[in-house]
Amino acid sequence: MEPSERKLLFAFVRQALIHPGDDTFDARGRNQSTVASLRSQGLLQPNEDRLPKQAFLAYFETLQEIQCPPTVQQLLERFGITDFHWRRPSDVIRRRMGQERGISYPLLNTVFIGDRGDQSTWFHELGHLLYPKIESDQARRLAEAARTEFPVVSGDQVLDGADPVTLQPTHLPEGIYIRVNRRYHGLDHSGPGADTENDEIWAVLFAEYCGGFELPPTIRVLLEEIILGLSAE
Numbered sequence: 001m002e003p004s005e006r007k008l009l010f011a012f013v014r015q016a017l018i019h020p021g022d023d024t025f026d027a028r029g030r031n032q033s034t035v036a037s038l039r040s041q042g043l044l045q046p047n048e049d050r051l052p053k054q055a056f057l058a059y060f061e062t063l064q065e066i067q068c069p070p071t072v073q074q075l076l077e078r079f080g081i082t083d084f085h086w087r088r089p090s091d092v093i094r095r096r097m098g099q100e101r102g103i104s105y106p107l108l109n110t111v112f113i114g115d116r117g118d119q120s121t122w123f124h125e126l127g128h129l130l131y132p133k134i135e136s137d138q139a140r141r142l143a144e145a146a147r148t149e150f151p152v153v154s155g156d157q158v159l160d161g162a163d164p165v166t167l168q169p170t171h172l173p174e175g176i177y178i179r180v181n182r183r184y185h186g187l188d189h190s191g192p193g194a195d196t197e198n199d200e201i202w203a204v205l206f207a208e209y210c211g212g213f214e215l216p217p218t219i220r221v222l223l224e225e226i227i228l229g230l231s232a233e
Contacts, residue, residue: 013059014092023051064088104128123210127203142222143198151179
């Protein structure tokens with residue numbers, strides 16, 4: 001890419017990243033010869049104002065790649081996950097992170113770990129990568145069991161919220177939360193819908209399981225059933 005092409009493409013990508021699930025761009029007022037060149041390279045869709053996977057990956061590749069902990073690497077190998085990247089976030093990605101911990105892009109084989117990401121964060125984001133491989137009925141049953149075992153509340157109902165790092169009292173942002181092992185985890189910060197919430201519940205429970213935390217027997221049985229299926233693929 002020429003510098004002018006790179007600058008324009010990354011401006012489109014950064015704007016899209018601000019809005020979860022949005023891959024459109026506005027080419028009005030832009031240099032149309034540069035737009036045409038990016039289309040010819042497959043970095044913009046040829047006949048519509050949408051960003052392909054390659055556009056996001058080109059931006060991600062400019063960001064620092066980091067090594068994952070050995071325990072996480074073992075899980076990647078166990079689940080057959082290859083061609084995958086852990087990176088440090090840019091400012092625009094960091095602004096989308098909850099508490100500057102982590103955010104995953106499963107379709108782009110990339111997870112960003114923030115400055116406050118701990119081992120639980122690595123496991124949680126790995127869980128998001130695995131979720132698309134889980135049968136929908138299994139994910140639904142696990143979510144239903146979790147909602148039975150653990151309190152699900154709105155942010156304005158939480159009076160004992162605390163920062164996970166400093167443990168200082170804090171007000172939780174608006175949203176829906178599930179309380180597992182004395183911590184509140186957001187369920188709808190990645191978007192609305194039952195599948196999104198099921199994804200979050202799975203990632204929360206997977207991280208707790210990998211971290212060795214105690215879970216109710218009903219939850220543990222369902223988790224191990226799913227994990228065994230993923231390991232066999």
